[in-house]
Each structure stands twice: as structure tokens, then as C-alpha cells.
Amino acid sequence: VVNTLQAAVQQGDYAKFKEYTSLVDNRPVSMIRDLLKVKTLDTPLDISEIEPLESVLKRFDSAGISLGALSPEAHEALAEAMNRLGARSNSGEGGEDPARYGTIKSSKIKQVATGRFGVTPEYLVNAEVLQIKVAQGAKPGEGGQLPGGKVNGLIAKLRYAVPGVTLISPPPHHDIYSIEDLSQLIFDLKQVNPKALVSVKLVAEAGVGTIAAGVAKAYADLITISGYDGGTGASPLTSIKYAGAPWELGLAETHQTLRGNDLRGKVRVQTDGGLKTGLDVIKAAILGAESFGFGTAPMIALGCKYLRICHLNNCATGVATQNEKLRQDHYIGTVDRVENCCPSVAEETREWLAKLGVRSLEELIGRTDLLEILEGQTAKQNHLDLTPLLGSDHIPADKPQFCGVERNPPFDQGLLAEKMVEMATSAINDMSGAEFELDICNCDRSIGARISGEIARKHGNQGMAKAPITFRFKGTAGQSFGVWNAGGLNMYLEGDANDYVGKGMTGGKLTIVPPKGSVYKTQESAIIGNTCLYGATGGKLFAAGTAGERFAVRNSGAHTVVEGTGDHCCEYMTGGFVAVLGKTGYNFGSGMTGGFAYVLDQDYTFVDRVNHELVDIQRISGEAM
Template structure:
């Protein structure tokens, strides 16, 4: 199969296991979710330019305006004519619309809403020639994406079998024999292709009497409408594509600022960086305390970015920063958490806790003096631990929906979870010390989970397509019982959970109520060995 050792390492999975590609973006269900993701990315790397790719379709201009207001730096309008050859035939033939339609609508809408000067606009989806670049510039693009044409220049024969791992030209395969024997592409081939495209662009600029490509952006006055050849073509009204008016002409035609800076400056995060940067640079660790509110988003992401930039994902794991917080944390607490940052929150948190975390530790405990039972009360929001690749999360309370979706290596303990827990999971260990919602383990191809089923309802809430359940009370699974006890002991040590202490006190009785959930394709004997081999 295509998932060899290299691909499995890159995807934090296991060789030979089929992966769902690309995995759905279950952290994005609204423009607000997208805005939060953009903010998270800008926090972890303030120097980055964030691009959002949109499919060309009717109404894409309105979506693009929302993306610009969400503080993206670049918007790509992708037409239906390009795309991966691994796509389903129905998508290739029937989905999407020409980039020209979406680009024109996007450019006009951004100008009308005073947004065009804040973002770059890119067009892609079947661009092949310099003339395509010129047309895209006239319709409003300042950046141009090429995919299929350079691949053909490198030897691709467009056989559309990319997903079968037997590409005849050695381009889209992990089969080393095919790559060595049939791939003939060189850097010079790609370089020559783009040189010829650039040369053609310059020739067209000369024909049009324009000094630079930037002067061509949005010049729809250079386009004429041609009469249709057939009766049906004559019924098309293409005037909206080249529409302009006095209002639009008063607006910028292209991006006029370096980046689209968010309104939220993340002041607390910047204060933390100032306080902790000496400790990060010296790799000395230390303890720091702060009060947070739900307006403080992505706390920890800026620190993780500074740690990773200087020392890598795990470079400070042996001398971590200890961040002690109290209050209600905003969205994305501990997003992209790096090894070397341990976050302790005395309070509760919103959505996306531990999103994309690579290492370190996140511990959530109820506020001091709280009277509620932690295992019956939510302590974090939805889509927590999404896409995590390492680290540990302990929460003395319940998680919301879509907990540990696409978890690829993190170890987590919570005291209950909502629907779709462990969806598309490819690695790591998730322990649920309480009830779950429906559709548990859908698309789960790696890792495993322990689930406490006190109500005898869990079996009916599991998506059994790719996973299977077993009890851990049999003699061959004694190592799992021991490991589960270690996990709960670590949870109690980290959080002081009364419910965890109760489980340990009567562990012999409660252990029979736990289910072990694992992928059908995974070996029961290798689960713990694989988990313990992960240093993060």
C-alpha cells in the first residue's frame, strides 16, 4: 500500500494502515471557527501569512469577504479544471465551476466591501500558459497557482491512477522501484516551464501596453464580450464578469499592506512572551502564574511558537516552563503545545483545548471550592485535542463533542465525552472515565481507547465499521489492566480527581466495566509497545 514507513511517520500513523485522505476539517463548521483557526496560526507564528483556499462557485465572493474579515492574508479561488487525479470521477466531472467566475465575483465583492487592499487574491485550477496568468490578473488575481502543468513538465502522463501506488512515470508512488526506474523529472524541467510562462506573460504585457503585471490587476476594461457561436451561447449574459462602476473604481485593485493584522492583539500572550523569553532562550524552565478570562484566546500558542523556533518541538521537554492559570480560558488553550510547556488551569476552558499539540502537558481542574461532581460536569468545550501528535492532557471533568478527533499520538484522560469521540484517530491513547456520546471511533485507524461503561450503553454508541471492543479482564490482557491503572494514577496525581481516586480505590470492581477500543487492523499484542515507543 501507499502508507509505507515514511508516509506513516509523516502522518503519525502505522505502516500498512489505510488512511482517510484528506481527513475532514472537523474544527471548522462556521466562519467563526475559521477565524479562530487563523488566529491560532498567527499566534504560533506571527511572521506567517495565512492562506485560505475556496472553491469557485456561485456566492464565493460573500465567503471570501468573510474570510478577509477573519484576517486571512491570502485567498485562493480554485477552479474545477485542475485538482488531484486521485479525486473521485464524480468530483472531477461535476463539482466546481471555472475559476474565472469565482475570481471575478470575489474581486468585485472584496472591493465593494473595502477589503481588497487587505488581502492577496490567488487563482488556480487549470492554469497552464502565460495567457492564463494575464487573464487571471485582469479579473483580479495577483498570485497564480500551478499544479497539473508543472507535473506534466516533470513527466506525468495524466493517467489518473495516483491513488493506486503504481504510477507508470514514478511521480505519484511510494514504490521505490517505479520511482528509480521511471521518474525522469529534473529541477531544470520545472524551471524551464515557469521561465517560458513568464516570457509569455511579458509578451502579452507588451501587446497590451502595460509596464508590469501589477498594473494589469483588475483591468477588466481590456476585455471584450464576444458573440456566441450557438443559440444557447447567445443567451448567456457575461457582463457581470467584467462589471465595474464608479464605486468599485474608487477602491484598491490589489493588496496594499504586508499582512491582515487581527483586531485581537493577544495582549496577555505577548505579556507572557516578554516574561518567559529569557527562560526559553536559556532553556531554564520556571513557574509563572496568570489570571485568564474567556477573552484570552490561544494562550500558550505564542510560547510554543517561540520554544519550537529555538529548540524544536521537544527541545525543552526536560526543563519545561510551568504555566499556572486561573479563571476561564478562551478558545484554543494550549493550541500547538510544544514539549517544554506544561499548562495548569484552575477553572474551565472553551473549545479547541490542545488543538494540534505536539508535546508538553495540559491539566484542567475545577475551580477551588467548587461543589459539583467533576465526572458529571463539563470542564472543556468541543473539538479538543484535534489533530494532536503528542503530549498529555488530563481533565478532571467532561469534554464536549468531537474529543480527540484525528488524535495522532497524544495521551488523554477525561471523565466523559460527547458525540464523535476519537473520530479519525490514528495514534495515542484516550481514556474516558465516564459516558460518551454516539459515533465513537468512526474512521479510527490507530491508537486505542479505554472507556468506562457504567450504564451499559457504550456498545450501542460505537461506530463498529473500523474498530472492535474487548474487555480487559482476561488473563492475556493483564498488561492492559496494569497500564490502565497507571493511567488513572497519573490522572489523579495531576488533577487530584476524586472520581479517579474512587476508581483506584475499588479498581478490582471497576475494571470489569471498562472497554478496550482498538482498530480491527491493529494487533492487540502490539498496542502498548507502539504507545510506549513514542517519546513525546
């Protein structure tokens, strides 16, 4: 199968491509969809009546594979090919070289998972779609993982890490404990880049429909259901085997649950995970997908031989390695090969539409009446009851089968943020600097994100650092005060703030002090919430009081001073500077591979609160100073 696909894309030979698809479509039953047969007409429609190739290609994405998992050459070839085709490429969670922004090599879909790698306001504003990676099919529930051998100078720079050190990024449950937290992250992203659609990537597992309903209620614009098939360019086999479920199950459950809860018309649904042929696309559309992600097939088009040794950094084809010799000597991938692959799948999809008598993919979504269930070839297959995939009698037929709106706008209008943009627009345009005073209350969320997005769009992450805009607030800030904070935005708060202060910040300064005249001791009083400075890449945070749990998780460049923290402080930290002038919680520095932390340990208990696995601690006495 691999060899035939590679021969087809190298020659741009559609007849050879049909050989490849017949190998896949006529294989022995090995996937659930192989037991579902489409009902074709005796005389197909004329192909000229079917929607054009371009509109089919608009529904195709390349799946999220990071730079780091892939070589720079392969990653850029995927992006350029998808852009040329009018489709979308996905950066994966490893960030993107800023030199690619605004060029044909820029990925339209930028993946984020807050504490992951190199998420800055400039990265976020250079996207059409922002995808939150809650899970992926190949290794659900795990964070990203990149072996140290693959972390060379470029990868370390883009990921704000140290060359040669394995990168284990936090699984999403480090900052997303509940659907409300996910809703807050979606709001953060819609604030920093109001033009982008926000997507959430979920893994196909039992119950994913209920999760997807929550995600739609949290105002996501797209939901990706990722199946267990396919893979990842970074993980060991233990992370790929026995993980997740087939996309057919997750997609059907999601589609039916969204329809049953009057949510299907508000959100687009995508699926990915081992899609290989036009027939796969047709079956995915019938089960409820509007768009389709391809990961393995474009990689094979670039030369991948499916050896499953991606994590060893010795990919024999130079596709999934950072080894320069392998890349120079063995990488044969070109943009043209990916360009030959996706239109062939799209053309075959059109042929199947003609055979089904359906003029467009949109008309096909949810048409489970066009599927029939085959008898199995073995006793085990005969025991399967696939009828639940074909729909539920409880859902009225008039419920929407696909998304009917451009976007899914949040209930919260972000009025204070819009007022701030009005006040500061001329100062941003002129790079003149300015200072403003405002009151704030705890329903004002993600304050600073809108301004940071405007700054980054016009001047990049640090372009305004020398002419800063300053906002002075009084009151209690809602969640995500200073999220994605850009260089050139300084915010002072007299009062206190909720969770996520300075999450993903890249520059500027956040200062939080108690109200004037308050009588309590700051070192014994909480002033900011949990998960502050999560995934920060720069800037400064000063808080005259204590922080909650998971402070400075995956900090890779921010400097901060606080007067105490909860558990898990500095977890996964790769850079920056943290000074805790007081007590910390347990598990300090777990997974920390860089940066410095100074802790005021007056009662000599800190040694029992550190996770000693990766960090050394050294007591500083007066003499040492």
C-alpha cells in the same frame, strides 16, 4: 499538448514552448476564458519597459500537492525549483520531512487543515505562508484522501499514521462550523508564527465571494480561489468530476464582492486550477488575481503524462506513486525542468503585457476594460451572458483593485500571550526551565501558541522537554488553550476552558481542574469545550470533568484522560491513548484506524454508542486486568 510542453522544458527551448502555448491558446472554446479576448495595441511596448522576469515570478506558486500524493523526488524537485526561481512552493496537506526545513528543499507555503496530517509547531514556524485548506477545486467539501497502497513507512511517519491504511482526513467542517471558527484558526496560526502570512484556500462555487468577504474580515492575508480544472495526485475520478466551478466565475465574483465591501485593499487574491499559459495569467489578473498557482503544468514538466491514475499508486511516470520500482525506473523529472517551465510562462506573460500596453501585472489587476466578449461558436455558447464577469456598475471606480498592505493584523492584540513571551524568553534561550503564575479570562485566546512557536523555532518540537517551562493559570481560558503545544511547555489551569483545548498539540502537558472549593461533581460537569485535541500528535491532556463533542478527532499520539465526552469521540484517530472515565456520546471511533481507547462503561450502553465499522471493542473485567 502534454508532449509539446515536455519537449520544451527538457530542451529549455522557448520556441518549442511557444508551440505549446499556441496549441492551448488556439484550441476550440473549452473554457469560459476562451470566450474572452484581450484588446491588444497595434504597436506593442518595447519588452524592456515591462517589469522584469523576477518580479513576475514572485507572483507564481506551485499548487498544494502533498508528499504522499507525489513521490518524495517529485515533491522535493518542485520545492527546490520554486525556491531557486524566487517563487513559492506549497507543501500540500501531507506535512514535510523535517530534514528539509531550512534547506532549499523546504516549501515556503505550508498547508494546514488542523486535523490533517502532521501539523506541529516546528512545521508551522518553518513557513512564510500558512495556508488553511478549507476546500480545493478538484474535490470541494471533502477531506484529504490517500489510498492505503500509497502509505508507506515514510508517509505514515510524516502523517502520524499506520503504513498500508487508507487515510481519510476530516473535511474542514469537523472543526470549522462557522466563520468565527475559521477566524479562530487564523488567529491560532498568527500566534504560533507571527512572521507568516495566513492564506485560506476556497473553491470556486456560486457564493464564494460572500465567503471570501468573511475570510477577509477574519483577518486572512491571502485568499486562493481554486477552480475545478486541474486535479489532485490522490483522489479517484468520482472526487474530481462534477466538482466545483471554473475559476473565472469564482475569481470575478470574489474580486467584485471584496471591492464592493471595502475589503479588496486588505487581502491578496490568488487563483489556480488549470493555468497553462501566459495568456491564462493575463486573463486571471484582469479578472482580479494578484498571484497565480500552477499544479498540473509543473507536474507535466516532471514527466506526468496526465493519465489520471494517481490514486492507484501505479503512475507510469513515477511522479505520483510511492512504488520504489516505478520511481527508480520511470521517473525522469529534474529541478531544471520545472525551472524551465515557470520562467517560460512568466516571459510569455511579459510579452502579453507589452502587447496590451501595460507595464506591470499590478497595473493590470481588475482592468476588465481590456477584455472583450467573443461571440460563441455554438448555440449553447451564444446563450451565455459573460458581462457580469467584467464588473458591476454598483462598485465605485476608486475602490482599490489590489492589496495595499503588507498584512491584515487581527483586532485582538494577544496581550497575555506577549506578556508570557516576555516572562519566558530567557528560560527558552537558556533551556533552563521556569515556573510562572498568571490570571486568565475568556478573552485570552490561543494561550500557549506564542511560547510554543518560540520554543519550536529555537529547539524544535521536543527540544525543551527535559527543561520544561510551567505556567499556572486561574480563571476561564478562551478558545484554543494549549493549541500547537510544544514539548517543554506545561500549562495548569484551575477553572475551565472553551473549545479547541490542545488542538494540534505535539508535546508538553495540559491539566485542567475545577476551582478549589467547587461543590459540583466533576464527572457530571463540563470543563472543556468542543473539538479538543483535534489533530494532536503528542503530549498529555488531563481534564477533571467532561469534554464536548468531537473530542480527540484525528488524534495521532496524544495521551489523555477525561471524565466524559460528547458525540464523535476518537473519530479518524490514528494513534495515541484516550481514557474516558464516564459516559460518551454516539458515533465513538468512527473512521478510527489506530491508537487505544478505554471507556468506563458502568451501565453497559457503550456497545450502542460505538461506530463498529473499523474498530473492535473488548470488555475488560476485573479478571482481565
